[in-house]
Amino acid sequence: MNDLKLVIGNKNYSSWSLRPWFFLKNLNIEFEEELVWLFEDCTERHLKPYFSNEKVPVLVDISVSLQDGTPLQVWDTLAIIEHIATRFNKGWPEEVANKAIARAVSAEMHSGFTGIRNALPMNCKKHFPNYPIEADVKQDIDRIVAVWEYCQSQILPEKKGAWLFGEFCGADAMFAPVVMRMIGYDVKLNGFARDYAQMVLENDAMQEWVSAGKLETHVIDEDEV
Numbered sequence: 001m002n003d004l005k006l007v008i009g010n011k012n013y014s015s016w017s018l019r020p021w022f023f024l025k026n027l028n029i030e031f032e033e034e035l036v037w038l039f040e041d042c043t044e045r046h047l048k049p050y051f052s053n054e055k056v057p058v059l060v061d062i063s064v065s066l067q068d069g070t071p072l073q074v075w076d077t078l079a080i081i082e083h084i085a086t087r088f089n090k091g092w093p094e095e096v097a098n099k100a101i102a103r104a105v106s107a108e109m110h111s112g113f114t115g116i117r118n119a120l121p122m123n124c125k126k127h128f129p130n131y132p133i134e135a136d137v138k139q140d141i142d143r144i145v146a147v148w149e150y151c152q153s154q155i156l157p158e159k160k161g162a163w164l165f166g167e168f169c170g171a172d173a174m175f176a177p178v179v180m181r182m183i184g185y186d187v188k189l190n191g192f193a194r195d196y197a198q199m200v201l202e203n204d205a206m207q208e209w210v211s212a213g214k215l216e217t218h219v220i221d222e223d224e225v
């Protein structure tokens, strides 16, 4: 039995769920998965056992007990990533500056980029060629590309690799759904951003997630543009 259970939403739509799932998969940490269909009659009942204000993702870690003997629950994507990194002592760059930058860009992703998040909802099934990109979304995209290039410029010679800091880390997980949005809405990218997006799309874990998302038949109307 796994110590960890990750409660997630629909793979086709739930971008927040994808982040910790992608993080665990790429760190080769085993976990059980519970999928809850979002915005349906049963959603509230299925999320009631969790202290997450009826939101996903939630990580349940039975190796850690609370005062009342129940297992630790961690909700909110960034807190889940931090807990996994603390428990397994991996998942952020080791070097102090890059660790701080990785956390800064992850926090920026967590709290910002509402233009792209609102206008281009993740939908693994869809591809919209030449989708019209509004000015506020373009601003977000430009900032994201600048962030990716900034991270890449900090890669240490001994950590060379295709991820944002060479080796995979939490920042890659935080930006993974953004890649899906950029590809789905046909955002034109160049240079490192284009190669990075392609690499994330081809990643085994991403392919597994997208394939499962494409098989789902549940529809969330507000995420359909």
Ligand SMILES: N[C@@H](CCC(=O)N[C@@H](CS)C(=O)NCC(=O)O)C(=O)O
Residues within 6 Å of the ligand: 009, 013, 014, 015, 016, 017, 038, 039, 054, 055, 056, 057, 075, 076, 077, 078
């Ligand atoms: N800031 C939260 C956001 C979580 C969130 O909004 N999750 C969405 C699914 S992607 C959700 O559970 N929505 C259900 C609802 O709002 O009722 C996090 O980082 O985990």
